[in-house]
Amino acid sequence: MYLQFDRPLSGSERSSMRDLLRRRAAGEPLQYLLGETEFMSLTFRVNPSVLIPRPETEILVEDAVETLKAAGPVRILDIGTGSGCIAASLARNLPEASVDAVDSEPDAIRTAADNAARLGVGDRVRFLRADAMDAGFHAAAAPPYHALVSNPPYVSMDEWERLPVEIRKHEPRRALCDGGDGFAFYPVLAGLAAAMLVPGGLVWAEVGAGQSGAVLEMFGRTGLRDATALPDLNGIPRVVRAKK
Ligand SMILES: C[S@@+](CC[C@H](N)C(=O)[O-])C[C@H]1O[C@@H](n2cnc3c(N)ncnc32)[C@H](O)[C@@H]1O
Numbered sequence: 404m405y406l407q408f409d410r411p412l413s414g415s416e417r418s419s420m421r422d423l424l425r426r427r428a429a430g431e432p433l434q435y436l437l438g439e440t441e442f443m444s445l446t447f448r449v450n451p452s453v454l455i456p457r458p459e460t461e462i463l464v465e466d467a468v469e470t471l472k473a474a475g476p477v478r479i480l481d482i483g484t485g486s487g488c489i490a491a492s493l494a495r496n497l498p499e500a501s502v503d504a505v506d507s508e509p510d511a512i513r514t515a516a517d518n519a520a521r522l523g524v525g526d527r528v529r530f531l532r533a534d535a536m537d538a539g540f541h542a543a544a545a546p547p548y549h550a551l552v553s554n555p556p557y558v559s560m561d562e563w564e565r566l567p568v569e570i571r572k573h574e575p576r577r578a579l580c581d582g583g584d585g586f587a588f589y590p591v592l593a594g595l596a597a598a599m600l601v602p603g604g605l606v607w608a609e610v611g612a613g614q615s616g617a618v619l620e621m622f623g624r625t626g627l628r629d630a631t632a633l634p635d636l637n638g639i640p641r642v643v644r645a646k647k
Contacts, residue, residue: 405435415448415493426450426577429504430567430568431573432455432570432574433572434449435451435455438450439620440456442460442486442488442492443464443465443495444459445466445489445491445495447486447487447518448514448517448518448541449486450510452514452575453486453511453514453515453578454486454574454578455486456485456546458636460489460554461550461608462634464489466633467607468496469536470605471500471549472496472547477498477500477549478549478550479501479502480502480503480548480552480595481502481548481552481553482551482552482592483505483513483553483554483555483588484504484511484515484530485506485518485554485578486511487504487528487611489554490502491515491519491524492520494522494524494528494577495522500527503528503548504519505533505535505536505543506530506532506533507534510604511575511578512530512532529540532541535591535592535595536587540595546599546600547601547604548600551604552608555608556579556580556587557579557609557614558585559580559584559585560583560584563576563580569628573599585596585611585614589617589621590606592619593624593625593627594625596625597626603646605644606644606645607643608642609639609642613624615632619643622643626647627645628645628647629645630643631645
C-alpha cells in the first residue's frame with residue numbers, strides 16, 4: 404500500500420487488508436498473519452501449531468555453531484523442535500552435522516520438516532514425534548549424540564496468566580508453559596544429556612529470566628561439568644551450557 408500510495412485498492416484487496424487488520428487488532432501475531440518469520444537470517448514458515456522463533460534463541464544457535472564448527476560430522480539432538488528453527492539453522496551452519504529433531508506435536512513436526520526441506524537441509528535433519536518427558540524416550544532417539552540442544556517450555560502457570568494476549572491467546576500453550584513451576588524440563592534434559600551424550604559432549608538449554616541459577620545447579624548435580632550461563636543482549640542469562 405505504501406509503495407503504490409495513490410493506487411486505489413480493488414474491492415478484494417480492501418477486504419483482505421481489512422480482514423488482516425481486524426485479526427492483528429485482535430492480537431494475532433504479525434508472524435502468523437504473514438505465515439513466516441526470520442531466524443538466523445533464514446526464513447521459517449510459522450503457523451499457530453508452532454512457537455514463533457525468538458531472537459534470544461539465536462544466542463543458543465550462535466554459541467553451538469561457534470563451538471562445533473571445527474568438530475566435523477557431529478550428531479545433534481534437538482528436543483522440542485517446534486518450527487525446526489534450531490535444528491535447521493544448525494544444519495545450515497554446520498554442513499557436516501546431522502540432527503535428530505523431536506517434538507511431541509505432530510503438526511509441529513510437519514511444519515519443521517517443511518522448513519528443513521525448504522532450507523535445503525531435509526536430508527540431514529531427521530524428525531521424530533516423541534514425548535521427551537516419557538521414560539521410554541531413550542528408545543525413540545538414537546544415542547550417542549555429540550550435542551543436545553533445547554528451548555523447552557519454561558513459563559510457569561502463574562506467569563502464563565500474566566502474558567500478553569498475543570502470546571496467551573494465539574501461541575500454543577504447550578510450547579511455552581510446562582504446566583507447573585517452569586522448571587519441569589531441566590532435570591529431564593540434564594538426565595538425557597548425561598545418558599545420551601558421548602563423554603565430552605555438550606548440552607545447551609535456553610532458560611527463562613531468573614532461572615539460570617537453579618538450572619546451573621541442577622545440571623551440576625547431574626554430574627555435568629563446566630556449567631555456565633550465556634547472557635542475551637540485555638545481559639540476562641539466557642542459555643545454560645554444560646559438558647558431560
Ligand atoms: C519453547 S518451544 C521451542 C520451539 C523451537 N525449538 C524454538 O526455539 O522456537 C517448545 C517445544 O517443545 C515441544 N514440547 C512440549 N512438550 C514436549 C514433550 N514432552 N516432548 C517433546 N516436545 C515437547 C512443544 O510442542 C514446542 O514445540
